[in-house]
């Protein structure tokens with residue numbers, strides 16, 4: 001069986017300081033594709049996931065695997081310490097672990113919003129803190145954060161998820177300036193919609209508050225539109241494959257001067273241009289056509 005991802009090994013351009021890459025959320029989707037692509041490009045990849053048994057396939061390809069839950073301080077510290085104990089600091093950190101949370105703001109459980117931020121934001125920030133001492137000592141490092149085009153515009157019914165991705169924009173910009181002098185580059189990768197397990201998982205997060213919910217029609221419409229958006233062959237609105245995002249991750253790891261932000265996918269560029277062009281009210285009207293709030297407009 002051939003390796004599923006054929007990214008060109010280009011070891012001449014890999015900085016020799018540390019070829020060790022740590023990828024979070026590598027059990028599926030973008031994380032799995034990025035781990036494989038970095039491995040193909042010559043990195044020593046530590047693929048991590050909450051349940052390490054989900055990484056067996058990657059282990060069979062020769063990747064190293066570790067358990068890592070980005071909401072668990074002890075788990076994060078152990079993973080970074082285990083990698084450093086193998087002899088090298090983490091050279092490339094790919095902060096990929098994350099998930100979507102849907103629901104109208106009024107109906108969101110605060111505990112769910114906190115869990116979203118623990119995973120998508122605080123876990124990412126903490127891992128940066130844990131790997132940076134090693135990167136500073138080495139005088140070289142690459143931090144690659146998986147944001148989203150949804151960190152530059154917001155769709156109704158996904159406010160909590162967008163808020164978490166907006167937060168990454170600020171963390172990325174601050175961190176980039178703070179660590180540049182230590183030889184560490186920071187890149188925010190911003191994919192458009194990607195075919196992964198993401199949309200199936202997000203579908204289950206819409207709060208079910210019963211038939212009397214004032215948002216019932218909106219939620220029903222929202223779930224229908226989201227499902228259609230990710231259904232291949234229908235109104236897919238430019239959904240891309242995880243390997244396309246992985247290729248950009250590898251570029252960010254290898255480039256002499258990595259990009260500060262990389263939007264991945266043509267539809268992502270289109271959404272961003274539209275958002276820049278439209279006033280808030282005009283954007284609201286566009287969103288209302290996409291996610292109608294009443295059943296009358298279905």
Ligand SMILES: NC(=O)c1ccc[n+]([C@@H]2O[C@H](COP(=O)([O-])OP(=O)(O)OC[C@H]3O[C@@H](n4cnc5c(N)ncnc54)[C@H](OP(=O)(O)O)[C@@H]3O)[C@@H](O)[C@H]2O)c1
Pocket residue numbers: 024025026027028029030031049050051054068069070071096097098099100119146147148149190191192193194195196197198199201242
């Ligand atoms: N798919 C899209 O349309 C899209 C678009 C833009 C950005 N993104 C971003 O891309 C990233 C990857 O998502 P994906 O599309 O590849 O979805 P995915 O296939 O569902 O992968 C998400 C990964 O995150 C992991 N994860 C979730 N909670 C975790 C935790 N507490 N600790 C460690 N790992 C955890 C999951 O692991 P488990 O197996 O343990 O659940 C899984 O490996 C996310 O940050 C997402 O926001 C996705």
